[in-house]
Amino acid sequence: QGQLVESGGGVVQPGGSLRLSCVASGFTFNIYYMGWVRQAPGKGPEWVSTINFDGSSTRYADSVKGRFTISRDNTKDTLFLQMNSLKPEDTAMYYCARVGPRWSDDLSDWDYGAQGTQVTVSS
Numbered sequence: 001q002g003q004l005v006e007s008g009g010g011v012v013q014p015g016g017s018l019r020l021s022c023v024a025s026g027f028t029f030n031i032y033y034m035g036w037v038r039q040a041p042g043k044g045p046e047w048v049s050t051i052n053f054d055g056s057s058t059r060y061a062d063s064v065k066g067r068f069t070i071s072r073d074n075t076k077d078t079l080f081l082q083m084n085s086l087k088p089e090d091t092a093m094y095y096c097a098r099v100g101p102r103w104s105d106d107l108s109d110w111d112y113g114a115q116g117t118q119v120t121v122s123s
Helices: none
Strands: 003-007 010-012 018-025 033-039 046-051 058-060 068-073 078-083 092-100 117-121
Touching (some): 018 033, 018 092, 046 068
Antiparallel strands (some): 033 092, 068 078
């Protein structure tokens, strides 16, 4: 079924940057659309970004557009999320997700990393 392991989170001041990574294993990474979803305490999951199978097309939530960049390295089965100009409202647990063979908005249908990585933006 596969495994997704996220890393790269931490505590950063407003305006700072972080780069999240997600290493995939156990499935053919380069045929799947991939994404990032975040969940803040007491809130439901929020879609952040999606990338197609070869990295040539990306989509972003309005809340992160222009600040976050999703990318992938299919030679290393790794997904990335570069986060710049971070704001306190970006504080959340970030999860890597295997979306599927095409674009999908149904977060309940995605497969998620088991642990996530915590991002805290605070002064």
